[in-house]
Amino acid sequence: MSRFSGRKGEKEEQDSPSPKGMWTPVRWMKAWPGKGLISRTFANWMFRHFTRLSQWNFGVDSGMYPLGSCTMKYNPKTNERQASLRGFAAAHPLLPVGLSQGVLKMMFDLERYLAEITGLSAVTLQPAAGAHGELTGMMIVRAFHKDAGSPRSKILIPDTAHGTNPASAVLCGFTPVPVKSDERGVLSPAYAASVMDEDTAGIMVTNPNTLGLFEEHIREIADIVHDRGGLVYVDGANMNAVMGIVSMGDMGADVMHLNLHKTFSTPHGGGGPGSGPVCVRKDLEPFLPVPRVVKEDEKYSLSWGFPKSIGKLQAFYGNVGVLVKAYSYILSMGKELKKASQLAVLNANYLRKKLTGVFDLPYDRPCMHECVFSDRIQEQHKVTTLDMAKRLMDYGFHPPTIYFPLVVHGAMMIEPTESESKETLDLFVDACKAIAWEAKNDPALLSESPTKPKARRMNETEAARKPCLAG
Numbered sequence: 288m289s290r291f292s293g294r295k296g297e298k299e300e301q302d303s304p305s306p307k308g309m310w311t312p313v314r315w316m317k318a319w320p321g322k323g324l325i326s327r328t329f330a331n332w333m334f335r336h337f338t339r340l341s342q343w344n345f346g347v348d349s350g351m352y353p354l355g356s357c358t359m360k361y362n363p364k365t366n367e368r369q370a371s372l373r374g375f376a377a378a379h380p381l382l383p384v385g386l387s388q389g390v391l392k393m394m395f396d397l398e399r400y401l402a403e404i405t406g407l408s409a410v411t412l413q414p415a416a417g418a419h420g421e422l423t424g425m426m427i428v429r430a431f432h433k434d435a436g437s438p439r440s441k442i443l444i445p446d447t448a449h450g451t452n453p454a455s456a457v458l459c460g461f462t463p464v465p466v467k468s469d470e471r472g473v474l475s476p477a478y479a480a481s482v483m484d485e486d487t488a489g490i491m492v493t494n495p496n497t498l499g500l501f502e503e504h505i506r507e508i509a510d511i512v513h514d515r516g517g518l519v520y521v522d523g524a525n526m527n528a529v530m531g532i533v534s535m536g537d538m539g540a541d542v543m544h545l546n547l548h549k550t551f552s553t554p555h556g557g558g559g560p561g562s563g564p565v566c567v568r569k570d571l572e573p574f575l576p577v578p579r580v581v582k583e584d585e586k587y588s589l590s591w592g593f594p595k596s597i598g599k600l601q602a603f604y605g606n607v608g609v610l611v612k613a614y615s616y617i618l619s620m621g622k623e624l625k626k627a628s629q630l631a632v633l634n635a636n637y638l639r640k641k642l643t644g645v646f647d648l649p650y651d652r653p654c655m656h657e658c659v660f661s662d663r664i665q666e667q668h669k670v671t672t673l674d675m676a677k678r679l680m681d682y683g684f685h686p687p688t689i690y691f692p693l694v695v696h697g698a699m700m701i702e703p704t705e706s707e708s709k710e711t712l713d714l715f716v717d718a719c720k721a722i723a724w725e726a727k728n729d730p731a732l733l734s735e736s737p738t739k740p741k742a743r744r745m746n747e748t749e750a751a752r753k754p755c756l757a758g
């Protein structure tokens with residue numbers, strides 16, 4: 288904790304790097320009242336203060352950020368520029384459609400691109416995040432069964448699904464039925480068949496799943512679910528692994544969401560806006576949220592004329608800035624989207640191979656965009672996954688996702704993404720090897736880490752419940 292994060296009093300003095308402490312703008316003003324804000328030296332202190340604050344943070348632009356399932360990759364800065372073009376950034380959502388043709392065209396075209404990428408036929412851009420997309424998708428599933436005259440109460444959810452999946456299903460009034468993955472980390476058709484019945488609305492599959500593995504029996508499982516009148520929901524938040532390679536529609540998906548703020552050029556997390564578009568097969572289109580962007584005689588407008596629609600899901604029409612970035616990203620990448628996915632998968636497999644033996648690999652088979660290790664080797668030295676994750680910060684890396692998925696003991700879920708070079712991956716491997724060595728030979732070092740970042744080890748609960756945000 289530093290004085291800049293707002294702690295006052297004794298602690299502040301103790302933390303000072305010199306007996307007198309550093310000069311902060313506030314101290315400067317106290318010491319020389321009346322010199323005023325126009326002073327150049329004041330401006331100088333001010334800039335140093337904010338530059339220093341920015342350096343105490345860590346982001347994709349400062350180092351490797353292998354946070355599994357979050358796709359923290361390089362997001363081309365040009366897409367930010369397109370999003371801030373006046374025509375987009377200054378477009379008021381209440382402008383008449385005649386003055387919003389550009390924005391509406393962008394949304395209409397983006398829907399088409401996302402439909403093509405997923406292999407589905409219609410899209411809504413309204414949901415503001417992945418979990419919001421899941422909720423939208425589940426509402427569509429519920430509306431579909433209700434419309435068919437057979438409301439159903441259950442939904443199948445694999446143990447390798449993302450944690451938000453059961454929550455979204457429950458919010459929509461479904462009872463989640465857990466489906467166990469097999470010893471290879473994927474779903475078995477036989478097990479799916481044994482739990483799928485006429486009161487089950489469908490299945491919610493995360494694919495690639497949270498073990499970073501592709502659900503290889505998805506087509507067969509989709510047939511089983513469809514045969515009994517159910518729908519297949521695919522959580523496509525991790526589309527970064529399969530863009531341009533897999534058509535989810537051909538694999539039997541009926542509804543799926545994407546995270547634009549992972550795969551399509553907006554960073555995930557950090558509190559900024561996101562976007563979780565939902566794509567559906569043709570006959571589910573009438574249930575999509577309203578208003579929808581429609582095109583008639585080369586003119587775009589917003590239509591509310593969909594009587595079976597589940598309604599409106601958020602203020603206005605989606606997080607348009609995020610949509611512009613995705614649109615710009617897709618257009619500028621073109622066929623390279625496929626290459627991005629191929630490189631993301633290659634990088635993850637490179638790490639998987641290099642780190643096998645350094646950490647325990649519970650599912651030893653080719654992975655997709657991320658690989659998941661356990662703490663079994665280090666556990667014998669009483670070193671936890673948390674200790675190792677914290678120690679990585681001392682080596683200049685953001686920790687991976689930890690303790691998730693739950694099916695892996697002390698999980699470390701590492702997603703390097705396509706935008707890391709081999710040199711960076713090798714540095715990461717070296718850091719992991721050094722940490723594994725320390726775990727064996729100097730475990731106390733790990734329990735005291737991190738030592739280098741501004742904030743040392745925090746109380747995880749207090750940091751989330753009672754964040755210290757201002758002085």
Ligand SMILES: *Cc1c(COP(=O)(O)O)cnc(C)c1O
Pocket residue numbers: 356357416417418419449451493522523524525546561563
């Ligand atoms: C990130 C993620 C989500 C949730 O997305 P949010 O935008 O954080 O709500 C859902 N499913 C999977 C597989 C994810 O990786």
